[in-house]
Amino acid sequence: MSADLTELYQQVILDHNRRPRNRGRLPTANRVAHGDNPSCGDQCSVYLQLEGDRIKDLSFDGSGCAISQASASLMTTQLKGKTAAEAQALYDQFHQIVTTGNAPDEMSDIGAFAGVHTFPARIKCATLGWHAALNALKSDPTTVTTESHND
Amino acid sequence: MPTWKDVRADFPILHQQVNGKPLVYLDNGATSQKPRAVIDALVKYYERDNSNVHRGLHALSMRATDAYEGARARIAKFINAADSAEIIFTRGTTESINIVARSWAQAHLKPGDVVLTTEMEHHSNLVPWQQAAKASGAALKYVPVLGTNAEGGLDLASLDTLLTPQVKLFAFTHISNTLGTINPVAELCRRARAVGAVTVIDAAQSIGHAPLDVQELGCDFLAFSGHKMCGPTGIGVLYGRRALLDKLAPDETGGGMVVNVTYQGATWKPAPERFEAGTPHIAGAIGLGVACDYLDGLDRAKIREHDDGLARIAYEKLSALPDIRVLGPKGERGGLVSFAFPDVHAHDVVTFADEDGLAVRGGHHCNQPLMRKLGLTSTTRASFYVYNTAEEIDVLVASMRRTLKFFRG
Numbered sequence: 116m117s118a119d120l121t122e123l124y125q126q127v128i129l130d131h132n133r134r135p136r137n138r139g140r141l142p143t144a145n146r147v148a149h150g151d152n153p154s155c156g157d158q159c160s161v162y163l164q165l166e167g168d169r170i171k172d173l174s175f176d177g178s179g180c181a182i183s184q185a186s187a188s189l190m191t192t193q194l195k196g197k198t199a200a201e202a203q204a205l206y207d208q209f210h211q212i213v214t215t216g217n218a219p220d221e222m223s224d225i226g227a228f229a230g231v232h233t234f235p236a237r238i239k240c241a242t243l244g245w246h247a248a249l250n251a252l253k254s255d256p257t258t259v260t261t262e263s264h265n266d
Numbered sequence: 267m268p269t270w271k272d273v274r275a276d277f278p279i280l281h282q283q284v285n286g287k288p289l290v291y292l293d294n295g296a297t298s299q300k301p302r303a304v305i306d307a308l309v310k311y312y313e314r315d316n317s318n319v320h321r322g323l324h325a326l327s328m329r330a331t332d333a334y335e336g337a338r339a340r341i342a343k344f345i346n347a348a349d350s351a352e353i354i355f356t357r358g359t360t361e362s363i364n365i366v367a368r369s370w371a372q373a374h375l376k377p378g379d380v381v382l383t384t385e386m387e388h389h390s391n392l393v394p395w396q397q398a399a400k401a402s403g404a405a406l407k408y409v410p411v412l413g414t415n416a417e418g419g420l421d422l423a424s425l426d427t428l429l430t431p432q433v434k435l436f437a438f439t440h441i442s443n444t445l446g447t448i449n450p451v452a453e454l455c456r457r458a459r460a461v462g463a464v465t466v467i468d469a470a471q472s473i474g475h476a477p478l479d480v481q482e483l484g485c486d487f488l489a490f491s492g493h494k495m496c497g498p499t500g501i502g503v504l505y506g507r508r509a510l511l512d513k514l515a516p517d518e519t520g521g522g523m524v525v526n527v528t529y530q531g532a533t534w535k536p537a538p539e540r541f542e543a544g545t546p547h548i549a550g551a552i553g554l555g556v557a558c559d560y561l562d563g564l565d566r567a568k569i570r571e572h573d574d575g576l577a578r579i580a581y582e583k584l585s586a587l588p589d590i591r592v593l594g595p596k597g598e599r600g601g602l603v604s605f606a607f608p609d610v611h612a613h614d615v616v617t618f619a620d621e622d623g624l625a626v627r628g629g630h631h632c633n634q635p636l637m638r639k640l641g642l643t644s645t646t647r648a649s650f651y652v653y654n655t656a657e658e659i660d661v662l663v664a665s666m667r668r669t670l671k672f673f674r675g
């Protein structure tokens with residue numbers, strides 16, 4: 116297997132794909148947003164239980180490739196307890212990682228997605244769940260459907 | 267008659283490596299590769315004859331016009347149209363269907379009417395009808411597909427109740443781009459005609475793979491794209507029966523399609539010009555004519571045997587993989603196979619295949635409602651053409667085994 120592919124499908128990613136964390140509809144959610152990737156059909160819903168400005172709990176549901184599912188799963192483990200501003204900052208770092216391939220050492224887990232940058236078509240897959248989460252944070256407490264994302 | 271191995275030499279693009287492996291191009295359902303003869307025809311046109319058509323009296327314009335109209339006649343012969351005026355050049359299948367959906371439907375559909383289509387249509391033969399139904403107040407109904415993997419094809423028994431005199435138009439695909447099902451289009455046309463419905467065949471997946479005779483099929487309209495049959499992109503055809511075309515108002519208006527224009531209004535030329543406003547894709551039409559020559563040179567009945575035969579081999583070999591779901595009919599099928607794994611997504615499959623030099627398609631294949639009906643979000647599709655070989659199927663199957671091993675451990 117090529118180095119690029121080994122980089123893309125890191126152990127962390129395979130593990131999250133096989134055993135997704137926080138998957139399913141969160142019963143206590145008061146925010147939800149849905150992300151679609153119309154070109155490939157990937158879908159992701161993110162459920163947030165927001166208390167004030169803080170994400171008390173969250174979950175995701177959806178279908179798609181290993182990269183999109185693992186990314187959404189890993190994201191749920193990273194965003195629990197974060198404020199909206201912290202979540203945005205974490206996404207900015209994640210976006211940086213998947214587009215440049217440069218992952219700072221302390222970003223051990225989301226750094227696993229650095230290999231995505233050599234597969235530009237897959238960046239959308241990696242960011243799908245994040246877009247849904249950020250939209251859920253911005254929305255009013257009703258269901259919001261987002262359309263495609265172009266990065 | 268060349269052997270199939272010789273055919274590969276006609277396609278310059280095939281002789282390259284992708285990711286260090288010989289290219290195995292199995293995405294012909296999306297677009298086919300182009301033989302040298304078609305590429306040369308485009309170059310020759312731009313180097314020697316390029317000019318606008320139907321406008322100039324100078325030598326180049328006459329040459330371009332002759333070549334463009336010659337291509338129209340060539341394509342009429344290719345599908346056995348009664349008259350080359352029945353061949354309208356368009357951008358492709360999508361535009362062809364949209365012309366019918368707008369021009370014909372606008373003039374003929376009213377509330378209470380029914381537009382009938384099927385559950386296996388490509389979005390291009392589905393969304394235009396949804397729009398036409400919405401605009402006119404007509405209802406849109408679907409002929410169901412049968413079987414959990416759609417292996418039964420269309421539910422023809424349902425036509426007894428669905429094909430009522432309220433049905434004004436029946437649009438269906440010849441070969442499903444996702445399932446590989448070959449629909450009994452002549453029978454569908456006959457049954458539609460019996461209730462007075464106009465028929466539209468989406469021939470995008472069949473045109474380059476088998477003999478096709480519009481008079482034998484008995485259809486009113488037929489749409490296809492040049493790029494799936496060895497021709498250039500950006501050119502396609504709408505065939506329409508002359509009697510219908512002459513009564514149809516144009517969809518687009520402008521230069522080239524008018525007889526007399528005043529500040530108050532304009533009158534239209536007859537078909538085909540009436541439906542070809544503006545400067546057409548001249549080079550594309552000429553290239554498509556040459557593609558027709560190329561395919562006839564290979565003998566389209568033999569092409570069908572070859573492509574469908576590869577699909578049947580692929581169906582057999584893929585079915586042996588653990589936990590695979592292969593869609594579509596078990597026996598006779600068009601030259602493509604779609605399949606899915608419950609635990610490995612098509613995009614991961616395609617990424618691994620790419621590393622093996624394989625070009626296959628992963629996704630919903632512009633078939634979202636059918637996917638949903640089958641409980642899937644995406645499949646991987648291998649689609650075959652004249653230059654593919656049985657050995658390439660072995661490369662495909664080996665790549666699938668490698669991918670499954672990686673994800674399943």
Ligand SMILES: Cc1ncc(COP(=O)(O)O)c(C=O)c1O
Pocket residue numbers: 295296357358359360361388390391439441442443468470471491
């Ligand atoms: C069955 C079918 N219909 C319509 C189309 C649309 O063709 P085009 O994109 O060339 O207009 C396709 C192409 O994918 C197809 O497979």
